[in-house]
Amino acid sequence: MPREIAFHGLYMPSVTVLFLIAVVLAWALDRLFSGLDLYRFFWHPALLRLSLFACIFGAMALTVYR
């Protein structure tokens, strides 16, 4: 994957785009979890969400910088 993406003449690091995609994915996962009421099994839902996001974003960023 290229490390930079040109967006209307503005060079952005690909991780920025991946960040946005990760946000959308994490949000979808969050909706799923809350829809099934799974958060009641966790001690600290906010921390869980943050960690899940970090995992998703980290996994995606690895495809760029490896």
Place this chain on the structure above:
Amino acid sequence: MKSITQLPWRREFNSWARSDGVTWIYLFKVLIAAFLTYWLALRLELPQPRTAMITVFIVMQPQSGHVFAKSFYRLLGTLAGSTVMVVLMALFAQNSELFLGSLALWVGFCSAGAARYRNFRAYGFVLAGYTAAMVGLPALAHPEGSFMAAVWRVLEISLGIVCSTAVTAAILPQSSGAAMRNALYLRFGVFSRFVADGLRGSNSREAFETGNVRFVAEAIGLEGLRSVTVFEDPHMRRRNGRLNRLNSEFMAITTRFNALHQLLERLRGDGVSRVVIATEPGLIALAQLLDGFANRFLTPGDAAQLVRELEDFKASLPERVRAERAALEELQPSEAELLDFHTAYELLYRLVSDMHDYAQTHASLADHNHIREKWQEEFLPKTSWMTAAAAGIRATFILSIMSFYWVATAWPSGATMILVSAATVALSATTNNPKRMSFQMACGTLLGALLGFTETFFIFPFIDGFPLLCLCLTPVFMLGAFLGSRPQWAGYGLGLLIFFSIGSVPDNLTIYNPYTYINDYIAMVLGMLICAAAGAIILPPNSRWMWRRLEGDLRRQVVFAISAPLNRLGSSFESQTRDLMHQAYGLAAGKPLVQRELLRWMFVVLEIGHAIIELRREQEMLPVHPAYAPWQSWRVAIRVMGRALIRLFIQPDHSNLQRALAAVDHAINRVQNSDEPFGPHFDTSVLRRVKSYLHFIRSSLLDPQSPFASYARQGSIHAS
């Protein structure tokens, strides 16, 4: 033995942790978020690390829901502001007069928007306003860099937002959802006590008024919390519809209770009459029922218990009414006494069924999915357009004057002055007292300047490395965050944090230039003082004209209740009236006489408006029968009464009051002399209910506590 010696120590610690401990945790969270952001910004070589750090200070709040909401709107506001700035720069780069003029208009528009939406949406407008100024003014000298400046600013702000939301959510979170649950559970306990006392007639007028002010403030506060918890917690998001419903049902209960209370007050004012004796048993029974829930937390389990008790009470009520009426009729009461008796029991019955609805909704909070979630009636805020226009005009005026001064004198720090006053005027547009807010910010900035000067020129040259820098910045940030967490000093804290950071937090390449430094701080303080002066002079919202205006708007709510389409009317009427009263009450702070007058108007408007909405609902649901046809004389008389009431509430005076009273009397008379097919039973007879509501409107108009009493007296003075 050991546990006994530990006990006082532990109790002390717990009480400390719940009061001051929360503040300390908050302070450390602010520090962690700020330094994390600062380090990342320096590491990523962003051009202005302080912007990212300022974002942290602005966004950080003790409760996590507020942080998310504020962050979300800050991001939107920044994007809007940057876009507008880039457009303005593209249009007027060669001509600074036009540029500054349109900037002033834009900031004015945004301040008006901020005053119009007073919750977190306001914050988006504030940001959209001053981001344009913040990005645009420094770029005015070299417009080719303006696009990149906007991009960098958006990145810096996003960094600040990401760090502060992560820190608030993950480290010792104080959730708004929990705060909301607490407030909700506690509110009903307090309300039960209030109702039980009111039914027994044992609370004073004063306690009744403070209680009501409190419930109005809580209804608005809870709506604020609800809109915030949506951002925070999926648990609460699933209950959003029910929370909405709970709030609007609670408002309905308070209005209903106020109506009943008003009627009882009048009946008891007459002395121990036969009607009082006849209604007493029903009231006492409800009061006893509520005693069990008074001043306690109402958990969903308790609410289910309350539902059962209210159901039993409601089922036994018609029987009770029949018995009491038979007893009363043996004493051969007058027509008016019977009417009072029926109205009182009608209101009591409605109060109980409203409470039953409320308790059911409350009990349903325990479930993840529930049928009661389907609720369309939202809390609708209402702001007078005058408030918004005043804020907008003030902002445009200040910016125009400063731009004029800058263009005329070419003062090198002029840009800083405009920029700071744009920020101040936008931030203070959302408060009740813009003058006080601006002045506090000016003081905070002055303090920030003194501390910043000491740090920049006497400490920073001697230290080396990021940890030492953080150590030197910590005391200032802690002081600022502490001041910011106390509502009465919020302005000082905000001024200190933001403007200390703007001037004194070093970038990657530190520049020591005392001359510009001092000039810029003078410009900042000057700009804020001018904002404070303008807040006091140009259309100040906390003065007579404004609350007169709001009082007029409050009265006009009756016109709204009479003429607006019936669909979802109840909830919007209740919430808008309360919102208007709350605003006017806040603006009239420190003027108890004005506040009392406003409160009395609110009671009359709510009672009469509510009765009218009930009347309209009754007429909507009438069965098809010639006796209920729209051309029947009683329905015509009710329409005439509606027009008389509109006239009275738009222009309250003696003759309009007499006219309205005559119209109500006429309507009661028409209803009394109409026949209906479905027997004169308490719960089947439409006309009897209509008569109760009409009688209630009449007694509200004649209430000696209401603002109309002075108009009635005025007339009798003229007559004699």
